[in-house]
Amino acid sequence: MTFDLTGKTALVTGASRGIGRALAVGLARAGADIALSARDEALLREVQAEIEGLGRKAVVLPADVTDAAACHALVDDTLAALGHLDVLVNNAGGSSFMGPFTELRFSGWEKVMRLNVDSIVHLCQAAGRHMTARGSGSVINVASVAGLTGTPLLAPYGASKAAVVSLTRSLALEWGEYGVRVNALCPGWTRTDLNRELWAGADEGAAFVANQGLKRWAGVEEMVGPTVFLASDASSYVTGQALAVDGGQTAT
Template identity: 75%
Template sequence: MSDLTGKTALVTGASRGIGRALAVGLARVGAARGVSGGAEARVEQVRGEVEALGRKAVVVVADVTDPAACARLGEEAVKAFGGLDILVNNAGGSSYMGPFTDLRFSGWEKTMRLNVDSIVHLSQVVGRHMVECGSGSVINVASVAGLTATPSLAAYGASKAAVISLTKTLALEWGPAGVRVNALCPGWTRTDLNKDLWDNEELAAMMVANQGLKRWADVEEMVGPTVFLASEASSYVTGQTLVVDGGQTAA
């Protein structure tokens, strides 16, 4: 059921971290891949990994905060594969951690541009195509930060909550056309995004002290849930938020 042979997927932010693992992981179960990211050398390496699995890979270097670049990315991916079955809106992050009163509005806007506007622009292009074709699976990488209060990360939390809301709305708008839209909410996962936290052993342990599994996730642990959402295994699942957080939000 999770076989993606013959399917095509576009993963944004595939140069490293969770996006890289998802691009290679989807290729492992059969999908040809379009990858995007800012740093060309790193995405080229990911292209090599995908091709080594016998899949076709197309790299489009695009800044997802630029609406025109998103349009080009979506159109090039559709053209390169003659269609697109899976879109993983993964590129995102946060560059500010601190009290809300010190947050500059420009920082708020920057976070929204990266985590929300990028999904809006790319999903409009790809969504139109999927709706026309009558099938597709869109996976928006949100975060547990979009489900709970996020002291010191107000903009990031609000942006991810917006992603979860948009996911539900698009699921209803596109459902009649056979297009499913779901969100993936990772918990603490070791990547460059939060290296400052997991690099410090004491701090790293503290972050997961109240969680069920009491450890950080490896990026590979996001692959199975994503394959589930991308494939026929989840054919009756849409508008949902799949939380992959080692029990963090159960506490």
């Protein structure tokens, strides 16, 4: 079973809600034990119970990934709790605003970069040291189709996700000889709290998906299969890739 993750461990950030929660449960369903992280401990406890119900181990490690020291401590605590780390899913991220670039406050730019890029730098440094020394590992950085295309009114978000894709490619080339693969998952429009105001209206956000192939928003569960693929031996010869899971948005 090349998609089987039995005996593997995974750390998932942003596991309290949305895509990250689905990925954590999905990786556990595939057999992995999971370290769950986000800021909201109560929500993480719910995910923990769900994973334990599947017969897998889950530990809750609350952390704010905009804090560099917390990122390093998170990897240390994961190793202490689970013994080793096979899969790192850098999913925590987002952007809480949009607007014209000429009106952007630089503090807003820095905030988006701190959450979406700096966090992944710190987590990749901490986990990468462990994985390269151990000679195996799979890192999955959740970027976005926004990192592959222009993103009017969301320039900081798009630039942050493009940086994640670039970092992914660089680390794949640096770490390949140590048996560590690094890939980016690039979701398209996916229904979560992040963009609720865009899809919760009467037209269910139809305008945003009018030009893509499938012409519908994704559910969070549709990100699970591609992530299990990237986490598992099924993708043993895949590294440095930005896998768009976008209903054909980037095919246009």
